[in-house]
Amino acid sequence: MGRMWCLTAISAMVDVQSLRLVLAEPFMQRALVGGLLTGALGGLLGSVAVLRELSFFSDALGHSALLGITLGILIGVNPTLVLIPFAVVFAILVNQLVERSSLPTDALLNIVYSTSLAAAILFLSLVETYRGGIRQLLFGDILGVSTLDLIVIALLLAAALIYLSLSMRAQVLLTLNQDLAGAVGVQTRWHRLAFIVLLAVVVAVSIKAVGVLLISAFVVIPACAGRLLCRRFPLYVVVSAALGGSCALLGLLASGLTNLPSGPSVVMVQFLGFLGALIVSSGVFRSNRQRRTATLTIAGSE
């Protein structure tokens, strides 16, 4: 028993030692800050996106972004620089398509994203030198986040916070009923477009760190967990952002210690957070407490 305890203590010390080593690396420090900011940004915008049923939009945009990256490679420009204008144009086009077409939004998004994904894969197959990098595009490389990336993400987070704080009434009313929002003076078209463009820019900026396949998890999972836990709207937005940031931080630390891929590690931590929220909100603890109280009452009466 004593020997077992000693072994556990030694392995914990080794883990603390490896954690210290990992944290001492500048690239890891940048990755942690990047993860915290990207996770918080995803949770923040996700809180509104999930209520407005735009979860699939972020997924579709993430997949379509591969075309933007491919175009960047083809014309010889840094893919990150091409990605932001590509995402903005994509968001505006999809918004127009949804407004003007009589087809359901999910069907339209499916058409747009599968076509752009197909085009991206076709173009990528022409670029011999880039075949090896496809894994990084799909799953992201948060360890490669630069200081400039951090500044861009921090500015974006500040812009998103200010915009959502100033337009909270507009965002909620627009989600509840577009006509009600318009009737009380909300510029419905402007706000809808502004939010979609902001979401598109956030997705574009986060793709480098998170990857095309996992970006929607950053938008959807923390917001869904926050939705299960909160009753007041501002608290819901803050909790979603906090969950997004903290899950990313924990996931990156776990990834650094276990040497597993960073993006999937973060998503697994987000999923665990969601499960926790589900358990707390489903009242498992409450009903257990009630059962215990009932048993005590019965025991007392006997």
Place this chain on the structure above:
Amino acid sequence: MHSPVLVVNDLSVERSGRLAVEKVSFELQSESETAVVGPNGAGKSTLVAAILGLLPRTTGDIQILGQPLLDNGHLPGAIRSQIAYVPQSLSLQGRFPLTVAEFVGFGFDPPGPSWPWRHRSQRRDAIAEALERTGCLDLRNRLLSELSGGQLKRVMLSFCVVRPRQLLVLDEAQAGLDVPSNERFQQLLLELRRQEGWTVLHVSHDLDMVRRSSNQVLCLNRRLCCSGSPDHTLTPERLIDLYGPNVVPYRHQCHG
């Protein structure tokens, strides 16, 4: 003599490529209650959307409280804040993290961007008073998505009453309510209209309620078929003209 709260002149509106409302003109006098009736697809909701500036007009003019509604749906903020609207439903799929008090508070805020903590104590008092007047004070911490249909409609009236307004527009607000909830909603609406001096425009299929509560009825079937007092417009002959020969008008004896 007060000037009319709403003037609609020669209004035509296109929707989905066809003329949904054609050459409609009418006025709403201050503190009156006007009902828009007609069959499904007659253009009632389109008319309301055009009046609120949510749909572009093909022809015609709309004036609200003496101010023209611009082609892009713009109204000065001071006029816009005098309008309240109760839609048929709210989009509340699943758990929506918004309490009744928060929702009513959004009715207090002026149009345009503002920080959430602005006028905090004034806002809190106004919310409490509005909820009390509509009998919803005990619902203040409930989630909007947890309410029954009748409760939700009363909360929507709290949203309207949380700040003084002049024009209240309801688009089939009683849809989906059972008989007792409908009666309670009507009673509350009548009380609030008297207290607030609202001018009301409502779209309704409940002809019995329209007969009891409205001063003016607009019978719409793309064009304005007839308008005037309930006794003048809701006659069996006119209703058969409006809804078709399969309609059997029946007047509830209890209400005379």
